[in-house]
Amino acid sequence: MKTAPSRFSSPYSPITPPIVQRIRLAVGEGCVLTEKEKLEPFGKDATELLHLPELVVEVRNVEEVQAVLRLANEHRFPVTPRGLGTGLTGGSVPVFGGVVLSLARMNRILSVDPRNMIAIVEPGVVNIDLKRAAREKGLFYPPDPASLDTCSLGGNAATNAGGPSCVKYGTTRDYLLGLEAVLPNGEKVTAGVQTRKGVVGYDLAHLIVGSEGTLGIITRLILKLIPHPPAVSTLVSFFPDLPSAMEAVTAILTSGHIPSAMEFMDRHCLELVGDMLAFESTVYSGAFLLLETDGSPAVVQQEIEKLGEVCLEHGALDVLLAPDSNRRNKMWEVRKEVSLRIEHSSPLYIPEDVVVPIGRIAEFVTGLPVFEKRYDMKIYAFGHAGDGNIHLNITAADPVARPRIEEGVSALLREVLTLGGTISGEHGIGFTKKGFLPLEISRESIRLQKAIKNVFDPLHILNPGKLFD
Numbered sequence: 001m002k003t004a005p006s007r008f009s010s011p012y013s014p015i016t017p018p019i020v021q022r023i024r025l026a027v028g029e030g031c032v033l034t035e036k037e038k039l040e041p042f043g044k045d046a047t048e049l050l051h052l053p054e055l056v057v058e059v060r061n062v063e064e065v066q067a068v069l070r071l072a073n074e075h076r077f078p079v080t081p082r083g084l085g086t087g088l089t090g091g092s093v094p095v096f097g098g099v100v101l102s103l104a105r106m107n108r109i110l111s112v113d114p115r116n117m118i119a120i121v122e123p124g125v126v127n128i129d130l131k132r133a134a135r136e137k138g139l140f141y142p143p144d145p146a147s148l149d150t151c152s153l154g155g156n157a158a159t160n161a162g163g164p165s166c167v168k169y170g171t172t173r174d175y176l177l178g179l180e181a182v183l184p185n186g187e188k189v190t191a192g193v194q195t196r197k198g199v200v201g202y203d204l205a206h207l208i209v210g211s212e213g214t215l216g217i218i219t220r221l222i223l224k225l226i227p228h229p230p231a232v233s234t235l236v237s238f239f240p241d242l243p244s245a246m247e248a249v250t251a252i253l254t255s256g257h258i259p260s261a262m263e264f265m266d267r268h269c270l271e272l273v274g275d276m277l278a279f280e281s282t283v284y285s286g287a288f289l290l291l292e293t294d295g296s297p298a299v300v301q302q303e304i305e306k307l308g309e310v311c312l313e314h315g316a317l318d319v320l321l322a323p324d325s326n327r328r329n330k331m332w333e334v335r336k337e338v339s340l341r342i343e344h345s346s347p348l349y350i351p352e353d354v355v356v357p358i359g360r361i362a363e364f365v366t367g368l369p370v371f372e373k374r375y376d377m378k379i380y381a382f383g384h385a386g387d388g389n390i391h392l393n394i395t396a397a398d399p400v401a402r403p404r405i406e407e408g409v410s411a412l413l414r415e416v417l418t419l420g421g422t423i424s425g426e427h428g429i430g431f432t433k434k435g436f437l438p439l440e441i442s443r444e445s446i447r448l449q450k451a452i453k454n455v456f457d458p459l460h461i462l463n464p465g466k467l468f469d
């Protein structure tokens with residue numbers, strides 16, 4: 001665990017005992033944490049970064065959020081919103097100290113409305129809890145980050161989270177119809193609609209989505225639901241190498257099929273989780289594809305067979321259907337386990353989540369061994385093949401190699417941009433990736449984005465140190 005470097009020491013006013021007292025009066029004694037051992041879990045997310053807040057406030061309603069922000073304006077202390085701290089770029093780490101404002105207690109599902117096919121939720125609801133509540137009414141909330149049983153819907157909206165189902169269903173932004181947020185000055189704003197459409201004024205709701213807690217604190221979400229697909233079918237397919245698997249992915253997508261998941265793992269990943277796969281092919285294959293289709297039972301069965309054929313036409317060594325939910329779950333467990341095993345496999349671990357155009361995935365992955373050799377690093381690649389979203393888990397056996405590895409990361413990101421891709425498909429910029437932002441975004445665009453931040457937050461109270469300096 002590393003702490004934030006001292007150059008990020010706070011330019012803000014410290015939170016003095018009288019300010020703590022005013023916060024306690026505003027939100028109640030039981031919602032304020034000050035003891036060091038209680039602050040520590042709120043000083044980190046899923047990155048290695050740790051920076052202690054001066055105070056944690058566990059709000060229970062929108063009025064408490066407003067009260068904290070009003071005090072922050074009055075006394076000039078920073079406020080960092082936090083969902084459940086599963087972020088992968090330090091977005092909820094309070095790099096300038098101040099208050100971490102935890103939304104975890106605002107976790108009520110206010111309604112799941114089957115007639116209008118919407119859900120209204122508080123931001124601390126865990127993703128999977130909404131999925132289950134919707135399922136009970138025959139409805140489906142598709143966004144499915146791999147962290148779905150531990151991350152919050154507010155965090156999902158703030159990062160525009162996606163997951164395996166993106167290839168067919170899109171990201172969180174596609175399901176957010178409207179929201180309520182508290183602005184950095186403490187004012188409450190509602191934005192967006194409860195309807196399927198709406199084009200009145202600027203789209204503030206979708207500007208706040210993906211803004212990583214820098215423009216407003218989301219206190220309520222209105223989410224679109226769709227009918228739950230009645231059937232699902234899964235297959236796994238093994239390929240001799242990653243480029244051929246990716247050629248199959250492009251072939252599937254360009255031949256008119258839209259699977260509901262297209263996940264992949266490379267040979268390095270298979271070496272780590274191969275013990276969980278009871279298939280002979282695991283041993284000699286160089287890449288693994290997991291494909292899924294959903295819809296009516298007859299169509300699903302036909303389509304999965306067709307996808308298997310396309311895989312075989314593109315060099316698959318083996319295609320295996322998951323005939324029951326038990327075996328299907330096992331295949332997904334493997335996919336979920338891989339990131340944990342990678343993290344524990346090396347002393348130096350840098351996760352990237354680049355996206356390249358689907359027609360260029362094979363070209364990109366073909367070049368990965370060149371980068372491994374040139375920068376003396378090992379790249380574990382897995383991810384959402386159907387979106388061209390490749391999680392590059394860059395590792396090295398020697399932690400002192402970090403500067404050289406970071407050069408390699410930078411070179412990889414430049415390659416992604418040359419291919420017409422983007423440096424982050426899901427994890428966002430937060431704190432740890434902001435040095436790379438100018439690689440992708442032009443100076444003029446950064447100027448405009450900073451101007452937007454200044455309109456929302458002229459005093460830089462909300463989540464400072466994220467996205468830009």
Ligand SMILES: Cc1cc2nc3c(=O)[nH]c(=O)nc-3n(C[C@H](O)[C@H](O)[C@H](O)COP(=O)(O)OP(=O)(O)OC[C@H]3O[C@@H](n4cnc5c(N)ncnc54)[C@H](O)[C@@H]3O)c2cc1C
Pocket residue numbers: 045046080081082083084085086087088090091092103123144145146147150151152153154155156157158159160161162163164212213214216217218219339426427430463
């Ligand atoms: C094992 C693992 C797998 C993952 N898989 C995926 C994946 O498949 N797809 C994906 O997209 N991500 C993935 N992630 C990353 C992470 O889970 C997502 O970014 C998630 O959306 C973060 O939710 P959270 O509640 O943990 O938010 P946090 O980590 O607490 O916060 C994330 C950001 O959102 C802001 N924020 C949180 N709540 C609010 C709010 N109510 N209002 C305003 N801002 C807020 C924070 O300030 C911060 O900038 C994964 C993480 C892990 C550890």
